[in-house]
Amino acid sequence: MSTLPSSLRVMRGRTQIATLDWTAIGTAYQYSKSFLAKQPGPRDGLGFAHPPHPDRMEHGPIHPYFANLLPEGPRQQRVAEALGLRPDDAFGWLAAMEGSSTGDVWALAENASPAKETKLELPDRFLFHNLREQIRQAKEHATQSIAGVHAKLTNLRIATDPHTASKVPYGFAGTAAILKFGSPETPHLAENEAFFMDLAKRAGFKTAKNCVLRDASGESALLVIRFDRGPRGLRVHQEDACQLLGLHPYDRYNVSLREVVAAFQRVCASPMAAALEVIAQAAFAYLVGNTDLHAKNFSVLLSPKTGLVEPSPVYDVVSTLLYSPHEARMALAMDGRDTNLNREDFLAFAESFGVRRPALEARLNAMTAVMPGCVDRILDLPFDPRTLKRWRDEARLRTEALST
Ligand SMILES: Nc1ncnc2c1ncn2[C@@H]1O[C@H](COP(=O)(O)OP(=O)(O)OP(=O)(O)O)[C@@H](O)[C@H]1O
Numbered sequence: 001m002s003t004l005p006s007s008l009r010v011m012r013g014r015t016q017i018a019t020l021d022w023t024a025i026g027t028a029y030q031y032s033k034s035f036l037a038k039q040p041g042p043r044d045g046l047g048f049a050h051p052p053h054p055d056r057m058e059h060g061p062i063h064p065y066f067a068n069l070l071p072e073g074p075r076q077q078r079v080a081e082a083l084g085l086r087p088d089d090a091f092g093w094l095a096a097m098e099g100s101s102t103g104d105v106w107a108l109a110e111n112a113s114p115a116k117e118t119k120l121e122l123p124d125r126f127l128f129h130n131l132r133e134q135i136r137q138a139k140e141h142a143t144q145s146i147a148g149v150h151a152k153l154t155n156l157r158i159a160t161d162p163h164t165a166s167k168v169p170y171g172f173a174g175t176a177a178i179l180k181f182g183s184p185e186t187p188h189l190a191e192n193e194a195f196f197m198d199l200a201k202r203a204g205f206k207t208a209k210n211c212v213l214r215d216a217s218g219e220s221a222l223l224v225i226r227f228d229r230g231p232r233g234l235r236v237h238q239e240d241a242c243q244l245l246g247l248h249p250y251d252r253y254n255v256s257l258r259e260v261v262a263a264f265q266r267v268c269a270s271p272m273a274a275a276l277e278v279i280a281q282a283a284f285a286y287l288v289g290n291t292d293l294h295a296k297n298f299s300v301l302l303s304p305k306t307g308l309v310e311p312s313p314v315y316d317v318v319s320t321l322l323y324s325p326h327e328a329r330m331a332l333a334m335d336g337r338d339t340n341l342n343r344e345d346f347l348a349f350a351e352s353f354g355v356r357r358p359a360l361e362a363r364l365n366a367m368t369a370v371m372p373g374c375v376d377r378i379l380d381l382p383f384d385p386r387t388l389k390r391w392r393d394e395a396r397l398r399t400e401a402l403s404t
């Protein structure tokens with residue numbers, strides 16, 4: 001990108017709420033006068049932790065709220081190179097993304113138009129390679145980038161032609177979706193995530209709808225329906241726990257589970273239900289060996305139906321134990337403890353937030369109840385049998401620890 005803008009419009013849904021300027025010392029955002037004149041409520045600003053106010057806010061390279069909308073890791077490096085951006089040029093990234101970030105807060109240069117979605121068509125013998133190439137040649141890399149380290153295409157809309165519709169579950173055609181790929185470090189990521197998302201659903205969690213797609217070369221990818229997009233271009237307000245806590249994404253592991261629960265309780269319409277949900281998600285992650293439940297893997301949504309803030313459906317549920325069997329520690333410690341946890345640990349922790357024991361007991365019972373069926377089915381996953389058997393042994397121990 002040779003002609004970078006020096007000012008971006010910051011939008012919340014279809015309304016401009018602020019401007020973000022590139023300055024000599026970093027960036028600065030300021031709520032617009034016309035927006036403030038409408039006397040917005042404390043939750044109508046950038047994020048719940050950043051209510052509207054008239055002051056200009058100076059930040060080093062970038063305000064953490066925006067940093068959390070950007071891609072991370074090797075993917076960021078590769079796309080930055082292709083676009084001629086420095087990987088640490090957060091302002092340039094935001095401009096290049098043309099509003100394709102998650103949630104309803106987005107930024108766009110003055111005269112730019114929002115990124116168009118890429119149509120996902122699935123003809124016979126389709127190849128993910130062709131889709132990636134189409135995006136690369138059209139220079140749409142940046143508009144396919146949202147937070148997270150895994151390679152993915154995020155600004156997709158599933159085509160509605162009968163052929164495509166017949167290849168995805170009923171109701172998927174026409175919706176906005178993410179296509180998530182594995183890497184040499186995380187082979188069979190799609191099969192892993194689909195398996196554990198399904199288990200989470202059976203255990204009573206609301207989950208992001210998804211399915212595994214396999215192309216003509218045998219490559220697999222996970223198709224995930226976006227819960228932050230609705231009909232007719234509707235964008236849903238969504239924040240992860242880093243955004244709720246005002247933290248940069250690099251701090252996603254430097255948070256305690258207590259801080260995440262407290263942040264959810266501050267913003268959710270039902271603080272007790274929110275605490276119960278976060279703790280249940282953590283217990284499930286422990287049960288299945290998902291050691292990557294960091295602060296960006298917990299989110300809240302502002303429901304367009306009810307106008308209430310509630311925990312989002314669960315996403316990014318992967319058993320990392322299938323990749324690193326010896327790294328069994330939880331991403332976020334529960335009062336200083338991240339391994340060898342049991343039922344009483346979770347119940348006592350929940351009680352300290354005022355959650356009634358029977359409420360979490362019911363959730364723990366539901367998740368341990370689905371484990372016996374799961375430990376049989378796990379052997380169907382395309383991992384080597386030794387890894388799967390080791391996973392099964394560990395899962396049995398953890399199921400016992402979380403049972404009555
Ligand atoms: N179904 C969804 N709808 C809307 N937003 C989603 C959905 N799934 C994920 N996201 C958003 O996209 C981000 C990246 O997705 P995800 O966590 O699956 O990717 P990842 O690369 O595996 O992440 P990580 O860096 O945690 O490994 C999430 O942090 C979340 O904000």
Ligand SMILES: [Mg+2]
Nearest residue numbers: 148296297316
């Ligand atoms: Mg994630």
